Amino acid sequence: MMINSENTPLIHRSDYQPLAYRITEIALDVHLDPENTEVSARLHFLRQNPEPVKEIHLDGEGLELLEIRRDGQLLSENSYVVNGAGLTLLNPEADFVLETRVRIHPAANSALSGLYHAGGQFLTQCEAEGFRRITYYQDRPDCLAKFTVTLHGPKDTCPVLLANGNCVAQGEDAQGFHWARWEDPYPKPAYLFAMVGGDLAAMRDTFTTQSGRQVALEIYVAERDLGACSQAMESLKRAMRWDEEVYGREYDLDRYMIVATDSFNMGAMENKGLNIFNSKYVLASPETATDTDYQGIESVIAHEYFHNWTGNRVTLRDWFQLSLKEGLTVFRDQEFSADMNSRGVQRIGDVRRLRAAQFPEDAGPLAHPVRPDAYSEINNFYTATVYEKGAELVRMLHTLLGKEGFRRGTDLYFERHDGHAVTIEDFVEALEDANHTDLSRFRTWYAQAGTPLVKAQGVYDPKAHTYTLTLSQSTPATPGQAHKEPVPIPVRMALINTQGEKTALDSRGDREKVLVLEEATQTWTFTEQPDPVIPSLLRGFSAPVRLENPLDDQSRSFLACVDDDPFNRWESTQELALQALLAGTQNPGTVQHFPDALERALAATLQDGAMDPAFRAELLSLPSEDYVGEQMAVIAVDAIHQARDALLSQIGHHFHDTWLNLYHDLAGAYARDGLSIGRRRLRNMALSYLVYSDRHREDDMTLHARQQYVQADNMTDRLAAFQLLVQHPLHDAEDILMDFYQKWQDYPLVIDKWFAIQAMAPRADALRHVQHLLVHSAFDWKVPNRVRAVLGAFTVNHTVFHAADGSGYAFFAEQIRRLDDINPQTAARLATPLSRWQRYDEVRQKAMIQALQLLAAKPHLSRDLAEVIQRAYPSGA
Ligand code: B3K
Ligand code: ZN
Numbered sequence: 093m094m095i096n097s098e099n100t101p102l103i104h105r106s107d108y109q110p111l112a113y114r115i116t117e118i119a120l121d122v123h124l125d126p127e128n129t130e131v132s133a134r135l136h137f138l139r140q141n142p143e144p145v146k147e148i149h150l151d152g153e154g155l156e157l158l159e160i161r162r163d164g165q166l167l168s169e170n171s172y173v174v175n176g177a178g179l180t181l182l183n184p185e186a187d188f189v190l191e192t193r194v195r196i197h198p199a200a201n202s203a204l205s206g207l208y209h210a211g212g213q214f215l216t217q218c219e220a221e222g223f224r225r226i227t228y229y230q231d232r233p234d235c236l237a238k239f240t241v242t243l244h245g246p247k248d249t250c251p252v253l254l255a256n257g258n259c260v261a262q263g264e265d266a267q268g269f270h271w272a273r274w275e276d277p278y279p280k281p282a283y284l285f286a287m288v289g290g291d292l293a294a295m296r297d298t299f300t301t302q303s304g305r306q307v308a309l310e311i312y313v314a315e316r317d318l319g320a321c322s323q324a325m326e327s328l329k330r331a332m333r334w335d336e337e338v339y340g341r342e343y344d345l346d347r348y349m350i351v352a353t354d355s356f357n358m359g360a361m362e363n364k365g366l367n368i369f370n371s372k373y374v375l376a377s378p379e380t381a382t383d384t385d386y387q388g389i390e391s392v393i394a395h396e397y398f399h400n401w402t403g404n405r406v407t408l409r410d411w412f413q414l415s416l417k418e419g420l421t422v423f424r425d426q427e428f429s430a431d432m433n434s435r436g437v438q439r440i441g442d443v444r445r446l447r448a449a450q451f452p453e454d455a456g457p458l459a460h461p462v463r464p465d466a467y468s469e470i471n472n473f474y475t476a477t478v479y480e481k482g483a484e485l486v487r488m489l490h491t492l493l494g495k496e497g498f499r500r501g502t503d504l505y506f507e508r509h510d511g512h513a514v515t516i517e518d519f520v521e522a523l524e525d526a527n528h529t530d531l532s533r534f535r536t537w538y539a540q541a542g543t544p545l546v547k548a549q550g551v552y553d554p555k556a557h558t559y560t561l562t563l564s565q566s567t568p569a570t571p572g573q574a575h576k577e578p579v580p581i582p583v584r585m586a587l588i589n590t591q592g593e594k595t596a597l598d599s600r601g602d603r604e605k606v607l608v609l610e611e612a613t614q615t616w617t618f619t620e621q622p623d624p625v626i627p628s629l630l631r632g633f634s635a636p637v638r639l640e641n642p643l644d645d646q647s648r649s650f651l652a653c654v655d656d657d658p659f660n661r662w663e664s665t666q667e668l669a670l671q672a673l674l675a676g677t678q679n680p681g682t683v684q685h686f687p688d689a690l691e692r693a694l695a696a697t698l699q700d701g702a703m704d705p706a707f708r709a710e711l712l713s714l715p716s717e718d719y720v721g722e723q724m725a726v727i728a729v730d731a732i733h734q735a736r737d738a739l740l741s742q743i744g745h746h747f748h749d750t751w752l753n754l755y756h757d758l759a760g761a762y763a764r765d766g767l768s769i770g771r772r773r774l775r776n777m778a779l780s781y782l783v784y785s786d787r788h789r790e791d792d793m794t795l796h797a798r799q800q801y802v803q804a805d806n807m808t809d810r811l812a813a814f815q816l817l818v819q820h821p822l823h824d825a826e827d828i829l830m831d832f833y834q835k836w837q838d839y840p841l842v843i844d845k846w847f848a849i850q851a852m853a854p855r856a857d858a859l860r861h862v863q864h865l866l867v868h869s870a871f872d873w874k875v876p877n878r879v880r881a882v883l884g885a886f887t888v889n890h891t892v893f894h895a896a897d898g899s900g901y902a903f904f905a906e907q908i909r910r911l912d913d914i915n916p917q918t919a920a921r922l923a924t925p926l927s928r929w930q931r932y933d934e935v936r937q938k939a940m941i942q943a944l945q946l947l948a949a950k951p952h953l954s955r956d957l958a959e960v961i962q963r964a965y966p967s968g969a
Pocket of ligand 1: 358360361362396399418471
């Protein structure tokens, strides 16, 4: 691949150097203007060592330097150097004050990194390296400074001026302008800096902390959205209480602010005291947001709040430590959601996400350890590995140390490192020291990429009444890591007898155990087992591994009916469905065998009216096309799609009357409690199976969907019906598409759904349809949510994106080229599915490589996209 390697110079973890100078204080003065904003900065530098240094480098990108002074004196041109990467000060004193004034252009900033102007608001995004696009600075997470920020802006378009911390003064400027000064008492790295200016209304509330302090809570949105903030506000209060109760962590400022915007590169950002959020994770009303949207808000609000301790008060030494804050904070938000909702259902969802995003990443050319060793563009490392696998590592530590031990460890971690920039090693050491334990071998998990494969072998001896379990592990090679060490794998397990009961595993009578598989192979023998038993392994998905547990269908079906571990009960059903689907891919087009074992498992769930409906819906859902593909040596795109369609329709058909009864019985008035959410989920699943049961005729099941679409009083039900109709191969949904658009055209988040559902529809003319979506008047290349709604959704429309003639890839690459000039971060992220080319047949491989080459040849290729292409196809570089 012809990529200029200057595009992708690598930064190595081993090259870390402590700062020669600290910046103790920074005062910013910002005159907001969409075209030309002026930023003045006053920085107090303090040398860390007695020996003088030759120069100090300050990061800076796209800044127009207007003035520079040291200790009040204009700097002569021979005492500094400015280039595209920043500013170098020559022969600096031991301590001094540097003042700079620069000009930047927020309206032209479509990359949405640094200060940008979008939707009439001024907003910032500084993680990871956006602050250098605002002013010259040591833009690295170990540079902690006290910030004072004075914002000036026009009163009419920017009545609200916000920054981190407390508002300490405000006043009038001349001619319709005003200012506000904010002070953040907590020293912080620049990536946590934020400022906002705009015409915003606030929903206000208060929270009283465990020590009795009152905190003002404010959610800033457009005036018309004020009524859609209550889920966010309630979730915030629940998260604040939970962190006090579970981790003993209290909020530390007098004010907690959240600002919502439609123009944002990711979900949200944990800036100190002033979170900035994608409006998708703030705004919800029953008419516009689905139950899934509501849950997304709760977990992202909690996630950003939890960062106040895990990320902000204790921050990162360097970006290689990213999982120190992200893995730990994802673990915390998952546990919070498990405590607020059903623990079993939460765990199933978490594992589903891990398997959908992280396992493929770990098995492909973009694989990297949870603590990476090198990067070119750090924004490419906000990955499922750093976040989701990182959270799994913390979860395993929690399992190994136990709840109390883990809490002792985090208490010590906060006590030792509050106010410091630290490493993953510091975290592990705190857990060790608090528990007088040795986690040396566990560290390999952070250093080694790839998903371990665990193989289980069990033998029951009817004479000796013993059950012997042998577990072995191996991890496949990943780029740059040919040899792999064994890792300690906690395997939670039970043995289940023919009555469906867990047997006693030892003389203490424990019926569940955590075995720690540390070596390549280990064996455990359980005595006094009078009856044959079936092993229930990796309960609760106790480790992020693939498990090969050779059970026959009958045993799986039995576990699917009796296992009291919700995750494993689900897993047994999924495994049966997976086997049926894989078998189906062998003979595409023929009528598929609906295995008895699967039938029994599904029937048991369908008949169990006492079960939590949300869990029931999980048990009744089939593995995704992606998951099935992951299990195949060569992903058979079309065969998987057909097999899954066929099985859905068989299950729909076979249990037709049961589904219909469920559909009618589960109807009920809209409410937001867990039970009602579960009932809606199960009811919409029933509708979907009914529609699938006769997908190849268009008869009265689509009428049910049409009726539901029209009559629904909430978005969950309306969207479920809408999706079934739009994605039905024979149904003409033109009128419904128009109706939906007309109703919701003023609600960007709803229109994103309208775009995404169309882009995901596997219809015959899908590609042409997606091309039309890109020229629709509501499509906007500058709004990442909208771009993801079309291009992101398109990549999961497997039969179309992966069309054998390569048309999907070629089209996609053209769009990514275009996007790269507008928003490189989003372009690089969207392009990652192309990195999976090795998993497809030769024809598709060729076409995918061609698409990568098309990207590689792009003029002005961003560093973000260059790195992804380079890693996706290193052989040609
Ligand atoms: N810390 C931010 C992510 C920043 C991504 C920068 N490319 C959100 C979060 O994980 O909470
Ligand atoms: Zn985070």
